[in-house]
Amino acid sequence: MEGLSLAFNMAPPPTARDDALQLSFESWEGPLDLLLALARSQKVDLKQISILALVEQYLRFIAEARELKLEVAADYLVMAAWLAYLKSALLLPKDPLEEPSPDELALRLQLRLQRLAAMREAAARLLARDRIGRDVFLRPQPEGLRDVKRRRWDASLYDLLAAYGQVKLRSEPVVHMVSRRPVVTLDAALHHLERMLGVRLDWGELADFLPADYRGPLRRSAIASTFVAALELARQGRVDLRQERAFEPLYLRTATGGQGA
Amino acid sequence: MIDDLERAIEAMLFSSDEPLDARQIAGRLGDEMTPGQVKAIIETIAARHAGSGIELVERGGRWHFQTPADLAHLLRRERDDPRKLSRAAAEVLAIVAYHEPVSRAEIEAIRGVQTSKGTLDVLMEAEWIAPAGRREVPGRPLIYKTTDAFLQHFGLASRKDLPGIDDLRAAGLLDPVDLAFDAAMGELDLVKDGEEA
Amino acid sequence: MIDDLERAIEAMLFSSDEPLDARQIAGRLGDEMTPGQVKAIIETIAARHAGSGIELVERGGRWHFQTPADLAHLLRRERDDPRKLSRAAAEVLAIVAYHEPVSRAEIEAIRGVQTSKGTLDVLMEAEWIAPAGRREVPGRPLIYKTTDAFLQHFGLASRKDLPGIDDLRAAGLLDPVDLAFDAAMGELDLVKDGEEA
Numbered sequence: 001m002e003g004l005s006l007a008f009n010m011a012p013p014p015t016a017r018d019d020a021l022q023l024s025f026e027s028w029e030g031p032l033d034l035l036l037a038l039a040r041s042q043k044v045d046l047k048q049i050s051i052l053a054l055v056e057q058y059l060r061f062i063a064e065a066r067e068l069k070l071e072v073a074a075d076y077l078v079m080a081a082w083l084a085y086l087k088s089a090l091l092l093p094k095d096p097l098e099e100p101s102p103d104e105l106a107l108r109l110q111l112r113l114q115r116l117a118a119m120r121e122a123a124a125r126l127l128a129r130d131r132i133g134r135d136v137f138l139r140p141q142p143e144g145l146r147d148v149k150r151r152r153w154d155a156s157l158y159d160l161l162a163a164y165g166q167v168k169l170r171s172e173p174v175v176h177m178v179s180r181r182p183v184v185t186l187d188a189a190l191h192h193l194e195r196m197l198g199v200r201l202d203w204g205e206l207a208d209f210l211p212a213d214y215r216g217p218l219r220r221s222a223i224a225s226t227f228v229a230a231l232e233l234a235r236q237g238r239v240d241l242r243q244e245r246a247f248e249p250l251y252l253r254t255a256t257g258g259q260g261a
Numbered sequence: 262m263i264d265d266l267e268r269a270i271e272a273m274l275f276s277s278d279e280p281l282d283a284r285q286i287a288g289r290l291g292d293e294m295t296p297g298q299v300k301a302i303i304e305t306i307a308a309r310h311a312g313s314g315i316e317l318v319e320r321g322g323r324w325h326f327q328t329p330a331d332l333a334h335l336l337r338r339e340r341d342d343p344r345k346l347s348r349a350a351a352e353v354l355a356i357v358a359y360h361e362p363v364s365r366a367e368i369e370a371i372r373g374v375q376t377s378k379g380t381l382d383v384l385m386e387a388e389w390i391a392p393a394g395r396r397e398v399p400g401r402p403l404i405y406k407t408t409d410a411f412l413q414h415f416g417l418a419s420r421k422d423l424p425g426i427d428d429l430r431a432a433g434l435l436d437p438v439d440l441a442f443d444a445a446m447g448e449l450d451l452v453k454d455g456e457e458a
Numbered sequence: 459m460i461d462d463l464e465r466a467i468e469a470m471l472f473s474s475d476e477p478l479d480a481r482q483i484a485g486r487l488g489d490e491m492t493p494g495q496v497k498a499i500i501e502t503i504a505a506r507h508a509g510s511g512i513e514l515v516e517r518g519g520r521w522h523f524q525t526p527a528d529l530a531h532l533l534r535r536e537r538d539d540p541r542k543l544s545r546a547a548a549e550v551l552a553i554v555a556y557h558e559p560v561s562r563a564e565i566e567a568i569r570g571v572q573t574s575k576g577t578l579d580v581l582m583e584a585e586w587i588a589p590a591g592r593r594e595v596p597g598r599p600l601i602y603k604t605t606d607a608f609l610q611h612f613g614l615a616s617r618k619d620l621p622g623i624d625d626l627r628a629a630g631l632l633d634p635v636d637l638a639f640d641a642a643m644g645e646l647d648l649v650k651d652g653e654e655a
Binding site: 029030031032033104107108111112114115116118119120121122123125126127129130131132134135136137138139142143144145 | 470472473474475478486522523524525526527530533534543545546548549551552553555556568569570571610611612613614620621622623626629631632635638639642643
């Protein structure tokens, strides 16, 4: 326990009214910061610091602040309560069953103070380095290394001509041309169908009655005209029509009288 | 070992945001230096840097550091950035090519839509069109024509090589309307195709 | 006579607006140079300028020219006002630098107070610290590290140059309290065991 017992030496505590420590809570960044400042006033290495003395300093500081009716923030009071507990635990005869032991709590506090102090000192050393703009200087307006992008536009002759085609199409007056389509008139179909029926006696499919030389669009027209012609002749009772069901081939023959579909 | 005064003047010239003359430097040093003495030191510094990648040069009695001109290509690199010409720009370019010289208003009349200034800028940046004077009409609008670079890029010996309207039609480039018509008559086409096959 | 490659690299470093690393320089030279070869040349240039009024320094693997610190009094002017840091910001910066990567909770454990959002923001805005991912613990807190700009600003060649970092590490002062506590208790136990034996 050599290291720790050394830590609890009762060094004469500096008063809380020490010049360095104004009784203002705005100067402190929380209880740990205040504790570190108080520890520094012991003017010993943090490893050698008396935690008990530090606790006394802190409690006295808070007590004085309250006497002076200063607003003491809650976290300072929480720390004060904890330190008061630590103090009594350190002073009372040790209870070996108590976990964690007050010595351990004191050690933890000491370790935290050491770490904060180390970082505070590191920050000071960092800020004291040769800093750009304060101690060392750069060129104020370096030209900079630049990559200048040179845009290269890409288009093919096809793109150009296709674009022009579009322009022409847009700008030319729109003329709708309805092409003359070859048709087979109803009269022609009737005439042809009558002729075919005269030759053929049995059932025949509608397509069989079409002129063989009608091809392409003309054939489509011939189907339509012949169909209408067939209906017309059926209406006149001159042909019989038969179809198994919708969309099945349509059959026709010369009327045999009263047996139409 | 470079002496302290020389180091100080060198650092001043380096970190100054404008060229400095000998009098300014002498003033900042605060010593009992004459501009002539400063100038002598500046020349020592300039000589020390001669032939390196940093030069100390005099411009109208003031000195500053700069990089040598022969290294400019390393400091400012140019790189190609290929971009596809937009449809609108292609149309404008085609109109200029077929109708040159042509003003922006005329281009718009032919295209039937407004043409942004940026489109012409792109074509000028590509060096495919160039201003060709002004049309002597009210407002004296700028007129544009295509360039040799245009002919070169599109592999044309001259503008006369541009296909005429009939050629375009024969090539199917005036087809889109027919295609649209046929698409509407799709059923018919299918029947026809089937029968003709 | 300074060779062309050396001149070129010197000019690049001189005109760059940010510190350059060997890879960037090699890339720009476009030659078949390895970063290692570039580095050797950079070191030749740095040696040539050593002791002059312009120094070539390395910061985090990148090089830049700057004036020597001992001439600051001649070069400093009123306008030069490097970012003034609050004590809290300076402490947070130091904690990030010496402990990186570090979470906000870890920073707060050391300082014993909450860190206001503004403190980290100031340091990030200065580009001295930057987020470095998340710690894979419950809550996945963001962790922070220092940047190359931090090394540059504070004149550090690398994090190894942080003042006193080796001593702090050796003293265990960069270890968390828990670890240090266990270590201290371990020593005590050894002593105790020794006494009891």
